[in-house]
Amino acid sequence: MERKTPGMLGRARAVGLNKRADRRVGEAVIGTLLLLCALVSVVTTVAVVYSIAEETFQFFREVSVVEFFTSRVWTPLFENQNFGIAPLVLGTLMVTSIACVIGLPLGLGAAIYLAEFAGDRTRRTVTPILEVLAGIPTVALGYFALLFVTPVIRDLIPGVNLFNPLSAGFVMAFLILPTVTSISVDSLRAVPRSLREAGYGLGASKFELITRVVVPAALSGIIASFILAISRAIGETMIVTLASGGRPNFTFDPRQEMATMTAFIVQAGTGDQAAGSLGARSLYAVAAVLFTITLVLNILSQQVVRRFSEKYE
Amino acid sequence: MKASLSAPAGAARRPGKRLVSAEEARRLAARTRAGRIFAVVTFIPVVLAVALVGVLLLDTLLDTVSWQIVEPSSSTSGESFPWSAAPLGGREVIRLDLAAQGETPEDVQAFMNDPEELRLFEARGRIELMWRTEDGPFRWVVTNSRDDSVADIGLFGVNAYLSELRGELAEDVEDLDPAEGGLLGRLQGADLDGLFNRFANIGLLSSTLGEDQNLYLNPWLDLSFLTKNASRTPVVAGLKVALLGTLWVMGLVILITLPTGVGAAIYLEEYAPENRFSRLLELNIRNLAGVPSIVYGILGLYVFVRLAQIGPTILSAALTLSLLVLPVVIIAAREAIRAVPSTLRQASYGLGATKWQTVSEVVLPNAVGGIVTGVILAIARAIGETAPLLLVGAVGFIAYPPNGPFSRYTVIPSQIYNWIAENDVEFAHVASAGIIVLLALLFVLYGVAFYLRRRFERSW
Incomplete structure (x- = not known):
């Protein structure tokens, strides 16, 4: 795309047009082309919203919104169709909470260690390993959850189903850990030296300095990292599809099989539902809920950073 | 950092003799100890994360035998x-x-x-x-x-x-x-x-x-694993079909995202006026980067597979993944472009160059390292993506390698997913062999990106 232009300029010169005017035209053409590239992202957003909204709208012409949000049975792919998204939302919440209970403190702890205690060498060794952890394909993590973590958990805790949110949540904790750590490290290290020195000057110990000065000062970044991690956990698909199972189950017992919203989308999207059938449309309705939740969380995390971050100049 | 670290310890020790009562000295010692315990406690997550990576790699590797x-x-x-x-x-x-x-x-x-x-x-x-x-x-x-x-x-x-x-x-x-x-x-x-x-x-x-x-x-993992076609019998199942599918899809993704992503980055960094529209563009890209990948699968299913009637083909997969990684490419390319100092641009303008001449002759050559690294990392992310492709056709049994953008396909991660979903002991071994190949591929890409980042690193 960019290559064309010198050619155009060259040809124009040969024809003998006014160089300056031609240049201006060429520049304008290039500017427009580049703008078009940038507009692809806008088109993507519109397409995402449109593709979800269109089918969701069709879905809610046949299914009542009240049933969708209040019923506790979700069987859109069966003969006797029921459309209550509650079990899927509960499944997602269950896996996400388990992942957060383990992953958020671990991620923050690792961030504090890397930012405040670790020497240069440790930091240079550990950071790439965390990047590798973040880069492991989720299908590999799902395999690990199903075939390694689940047997171990079933050995330790009696009555755990083969598919369960426990092992999915445990492995997902390590998926979100690098997200929390990398963003939190950045915001911890951004806390200015003067604040630290003031803290020491007041007689604070290292522990007191970190918990009373550094972490509060970096809180906006830490909270933003938590929200992003939660959003990532909610949208994660392969680990839960493989390890948490596909049967929607309205229960608060994490030993039972529980389907999440994303697992259902995979299940419905890879099944042989006829396009346009109510079963196929339910996929878009679930996606609408998922998309809304993650979008709200993403905007929230940006707001947290903008509103509450303290500028030190 | 180091200097401020030692300050409180020294402060605590010095008055320990006479100025401070025994009670207070104990409290000071306890406070110092709390810091040391805290260091150990925060080190645990680091150990756990590193251990998990190790156990995962070891377990998967052992499963290939x-x-x-x-x-x-x-x-x-x-x-x-x-x-x-x-x-x-x-x-x-x-x-x-x-x-x-x-x-x-x-x-x-x-x-x-x-x-x-x-x-x-x-x-x-x-x-x-x-x-x-x-x-x-x-x-x-x-x-x-x-x-x-x-x-x-x-x-x-x-x-x-x-x-x-x-x-x-x-x-x-x-x-x-x-x-x-x-x-x-x-x-x-x-x-x-x-x-x-x-x-x-x-x-x-x-x-x-x-x-x-x-x-x-x-x-289960030997050289023939890479050259064997797919099969319903675990012992003869190989990765060839999925490997070629991945190569096809990634080739197209590079062709689509490189010009579009770099173009968008140039626009945002060099051309975009300071107004609401530009801010909206930026906000939009940042939010797109946070959309779950499965949602892109739904977009691909609805727009490319159904509306555009491309069907569950390599092209649909490439377009879907391109949209998925485009924000990543744009963000990386913008950072690389921003790192080129403005003095270079001004020098170029001073020589009478137009905007595009400045961008193409001065800015891009100086930003190429960062751009290439960003694209490689984006491709590495795309190679490991499973969920969106399951919705746009990379599912089920594909017996033969793809022969063009419009053929049906499977890619490595979705092939692995299908093997795991077979719920069979022997297929689990095949799946672990596939995971090792996928991880090896990713490590090579990360290695290249890491090398390039070092190679092109320069300070102005």
Whole structure:
């Protein structure tokens, strides 16, 4: 795309047009082309919203919104169709909470260690390993959850189903850990030296300095990292599809099989539902809920950073 | 940093003698100790994360090997070859086996060049690394694939196998001969329930073997794994179809995202006026980067597969993944462009260059390292994506490699997903072999990105 232009300029010169005017035209053409590239992202957003909204709208012409949000049975792919998204939302919440209970403190702890205690060498060794952890394909993590973590958990805790949110949540904790750590490290290290020195000057110990000065000062970044991690956990698909199972189950017992919203989308999207059938449309309705939740969380995390971050100049 | 670290410790020590009461000194010591404990506590997550990566890699790698007990009389072709004769296994063992059967070198070569003959050979027989044979340890043997006396067992399945054997022996305890009776005694004395005594029990496993039994080690990951087509039989299933699918999809993704992503980045950094519209563009890109990947799958399913009627083809997959990684490419390219100092641009303008001449001759050449690194990292992310592609067609059994953008396809991660979903012990081994290949591919990409980042790193 960019290559064309010198050619155009060259040809124009040969024809003998006014160089300056031609240049201006060429520049304008290039500017427009580049703008078009940038507009692809806008088109993507519109397409995402449109593709979800269109089918969701069709879905809610046949299914009542009240049933969708209040019923506790979700069987859109069966003969006797029921459309209550509650079990899927509960499944997602269950896996996400388990992942957060383990992953958020671990991620923050690792961030504090890397930012405040670790020497240069440790930091240079550990950071790439965390990047590798973040880069492991989720299908590999799902395999690990199903075939390694689940047997171990079933050995330790009696009555755990083969598919369960426990092992999915445990492995997902390590998926979100690098997200929390990398963003939190950045915001911890951004806390200015003067604040630290003031803290020491007041007689604070290292522990007191970190918990009373550094972490509060970096809180906006830490909270933003938590929200992003939660959003990532909610949208994660392969680990839960493989390890948490596909049967929607309205229960608060994490030993039972529980389907999440994303697992259902995979299940419905890879099944042989006829396009346009109510079963196929339910996929878009679930996606609408998922998309809304993650979008709200993403905007929230940006707001947290903008509103509450303290500028030190 | 270092200086401010030592300050409180010194402050605590100095007044310890006279100025501070014993009570207060104790409190000071406790406060210092709290800091040390805190350092250890925050170090634990780092250890856990590193350990998890290690355990995951080790477990997956160990899963690519399985063992089984086979009666040689019924299953081997009678010849075995030392491991060192064909360290990579696969084709080389076939060649050795054919030669051992008395084929001339020309016939062997003709056989090896005929894919149909090879396919039949691989469908009938399986190449196994024998752990213990009468000829010695670690030898290759070609066996018949229908001859298994025991199903494949993972390295961690030792306890399960032994307790099953114990149950069988205990059932007909009257008919046991003395040797089997002794074995039963040993088995009853062993602890077969714990998580961590599997390794100790491997020795016990060896002693359960009868005179005519051999212990096989099956490596599921060898070179032939990359060249075998897909199959419904685990032992002959290979990664070729998925590997070519991944290469096709990634090639197209690079073709689409490189110009678009860099173009958008140039626009945002160099051309975009400071107004609401530009801010909206930026906000939009940042939010797109946070959309779950499965949602892109729905977009691909609705827009490319159904509306545009491209169908579940390579092109649909490439377009879907391109939209998925575009925000990543844009963000990386913008950072690289922003790192080029504005003095260079001003110098270029000063020489009378137009905006585009400045961008193409000055800015881009100086930002190329960062851009390429960003694109490679984005591609690495796209290669590992499974969920969106499951919705746009990379699902189900694809027997033959793709031959163009409009052919049906599968990619490595979705092939792995399908193997895991088979819910079969042997397919789980195939899946682990696939995961190792995928991880190796990613590590190569990360390595290249890391190298380029170093190579092009410059300070202004």
